[in-house]
Amino acid sequence: MSNYHIKQFEEYFQVYKKSVTQPEQFWEEIAEEHFYWRKKWNKVLSWDFAKPEIKWFEGAQLNITENCLDRHLHSRAHKTAILFEPNNPNEPAEHITYKQLHERVCRFANVLKEQGINKGDRVCIYLPMIPELAVSVLACARIGAIHSVVFAGFSATALSTRINDCDAKMVITSDGSYRGAKTIDLKGIVDEALEDCNGVTSVLVAKRIHSEINMKEGRDHWLQPLLDEAYKDYTAEIMDAEDPLFILYTSGSTGKPKGMMHTCGGYMVYTAYTFKNVFQYREEDVYWCTADIGWITGHSYIVYGPLANGATTVMFEGVPSYPDYGRFWDIVEKHKVSQFYTAPTAIRALAKQGNAFVEKHDLSSLKVLGTVGEPINEEAWHWYNENIGKKKSPIADTWWQTETGGIMISPIPFCTPTKPTYATLPFIGVQPTLMNEKGEEIKGNQVEGRLCIKYPWPSIARTIWGNHQRYKDTYFSAYDNMYFTGDGALRDEVGYYRITGRVDDVIIVSGHNLGTAPIEDAINEHQAVAESAIVGFPHDVKGNALYGYVTLKGSSEGRNQDNLRQEINQLITDRIGPIAKLNKIQFVEGLPKTRSGKIMRRILRKIAASEMDQLGDTSTLLNPEVVQRIIDDRL
């Protein structure tokens, strides 16, 4: 018998040991005893990190939505599956039961089929956090279409790049979205994006804000009338375990966004098993993750992981500051939330508001707290622990990535003793290691290095859509036979891990992964700009903020700098989205470069962080004289 629910620290060690000494047997038992398969596998795992090629449960057949919906219909038909909390607190919350969710997904699946979407087709979903978002994700999975959710804060250009990269046939969107006191014209953004996307033949539009929008004849369809007419049942498409389930884009340090591809079987098993244990989920609990389904956190821990466990998962449409900074705590009280999962940037923003908003609310329903997305600083950790968890709810600091599909390093609440700023121990089946710059494994404790994973886990992304070579180069080429995470970490005296941050040119701003290259490309489009370099610098709420160093073309040197700054940020907003705007823009005469012409971001990073004493030797630069000028004019 497998141990699906770990309740003691001792048990963690036993199960962990089995998961790494007999990984295939371990995962086979978990998969067999806790999931519904149409057909069992021929082989649990085959892998080769050199190719790279990873397959879990090969030969097995399933549909993930039968595991998330159908199998709960006997015992949990009238239990709330999705608890939708609207942006406006005066609008009633919606409790969608498993039975209702099943029916809504089936109707939607029929609509997709009628619109000509088939197994293997890509469907881009660009929706706010309304039930249709979860329903459309599951409807794609039900018919075997590959969903690619694009966070509805991305711009038209970012959207069209993603649509074209995966060659999506359909876009699902809404007439607009609510965000605090504002509304956003999502359909307008889609229309603009689609001017550059020839492959999209239909657009389904959900009504949310009832605004006047353009509907393009023959292409655009209102969703509701189609759903009303569709049949309420749909026999799930039978999928191979290794068939694609979804593509989700993440930024890299260079080039266009990477479409991480996840597959059906392993992803289901791993997200469900981590959900159960990291959140210590029990049948009567109400679980809330504040992320957007547009990110991997929402895919794995709002939709698939919770639903595979028959859980009640809250979907919140709004923002933490509307109508005031007590909104999160209001929702926790109102729905008696037991597990609360959010990001350090949100914790810092809320902590900054003082405790009056917290004290107004009864948070006694909380049992487990979670954090994800970036390293949590000590101050934020303690504030969260003392004021939200009242020192009774353990904090699961969960380290993972879009690429890993599920949580990789995290305490198991009530089992693993927590330690501020530490993600602590590897989850079951995960074999982390630290590497030095010479490519050697660092043994022992109290060491620091680059975080790698030595052995496959079931939800590892299988490729970058359309670019397997890039998948290999990015993750499997830095060290032989290792998955390289891009993060640095240290291991303390007892073997606990603390993630120290990215060691590449990815910058995490407010928990959002931003590559420097796409931002620099956007800036360089400005006709006055010659060259630019972006670095992160510490920010008390966002974790990191962006600092841009920009050189201007000779003809533009006299231009008003404030206007230029505004225009540059507008370009970034148009090309990527407001999340990538720069906090500071410094116009410089030249960027420090190596003799081979590479921009020395390390120096720029130190200057942005006011660590001028740590610049190191700058004399070998091609143009050492620019460094002092940059320091003198620093913002």
Ligand code: WT7
């Ligand atoms: C990067 C992945 C996985 C969900 C959200 C982000 C950073 C994530 C932690 C944590 C320190 C963290 C890493 C990682 N990160 N969680 N608990 N402590 N850093 O997914 O956008 O793919 O970003 O986020 O740098 O590599 P993502």
